Amino acid sequence: xxxxxxxxxxxxxxxxxxxxxxxxxxxxxxxxxxxxxxxxxxxxxxxxxxxxxxxxxxxxxxxxxxxxxxxxxxxxxxxxxxxxxxxxxxxxxxxxxxxxxxxxxxxxxxxxxxxxxxxxxxxxxxxxxxxxxxxxxxxxxxxxxxxxxxxxxxxxxxxxxxxxxxxxxxxxxxxxxxxxxxxxxxxxxxxxxxxx
Numbered sequence: 111x112x113x114x115x116x117x118x119x120x121x122x123x124x125x126x127x128x129x130x131x132x133x134x135x136x137x138x139x140x141x142x143x144x145x146x147x148x149x150x151x152x153x154x155x156x157x158x159x160x161x162x163x164x165x166x167x168x169x170x171x172x173x174x175x176x177x178x179x180x181x182x183x184x185x186x187x188x189x190x191x192x193x194x195x196x197x198x199x200x201x202x203x204x205x206x207x208x209x210x211x212x213x214x215x216x217x218x219x220x221x222x223x224x225x226x227x228x229x230x231x232x233x234x235x236x237x238x239x240x241x242x243x244x245x246x247x248x249x250x251x252x253x254x255x256x257x258x259x260x261x262x263x264x265x266x267x268x269x270x271x272x273x274x275x276x277x278x279x280x281x282x283x284x285x286x287x288x289x290x291x292x293x294x295x296x297x298x299x300x301x302x303x304x305x306x
Contacts, residue, residue: 155186174283183282241282
C-alpha cells in the first residue's frame with residue numbers, strides 16, 4: 111500500500127524508506143562505514159560496467175565484509191558498448207575493437223565503460239568470496255563478429271564471452287564459504303548454457 115501511494119505521487123520517498131526500514135546513503139561504497147555482516151541485500155542495476163576494475167574489486171571486498179552470511183547480492187550488468195544504444199551504426203561489441211589507449215579517447219568519466227566480460231565478473235565475485243549464479247543473460251547475434259577487428263586484448267576471449275550482453279548475477283555466501291573463505295564460482299556454461 112505504501113509503495114502504491116508513492117507511485118501515485120501521494121508519498122515522499124524519505125518517509126517511505128523510513129517506514130520500510132531502509133536507510134538511504136550517498137557515499138563511497140568501497141568504504142561504506144557500515145557494520146560487518148549487517149546487510150541482507152545488495153542490489154545494483156546498470157552500475158558495475160561503469161566502475162574501473164581496481165575500484166570494483168574494493169567494492170566487492172566491502173560487500174563481502176558487510177553482507178550477512180545469509181545475505182544476497184543481485185546485480186544487473188549491461189555488458190556492451192553503451193554508445194550502440196543511441197547510434198544504430200555500431201554494435202554492442204564495437205568498443206572491443208579499440209586498444210586501451212585508443213579507448214581512452216572515447217571513454218570519458220561522464221560515461222565510463224570498463225569493457226569487462228561476464229567471465230571477468232564471475233572471477234571477481236569468486237576472488238572476493240562469493241558464490242555466483244547467472245540468473246539470466248542476453249546474447250548478442252553472432253553476425254556482429256564478422257564486422258569487427260577485435261583489439262589484441264580481446265582476441266583470445268571466447269566467442270561465448272564476447273557475445274554475452276546484459277546479464278543478471280546473484281551472489282551469496284554459504285556456511286562453508288564463511289568459515290573457509292573459499293567459494294567455487296558457477297560459470298555461465300555450467301548453469302545456463304552458452305550464447306553459441
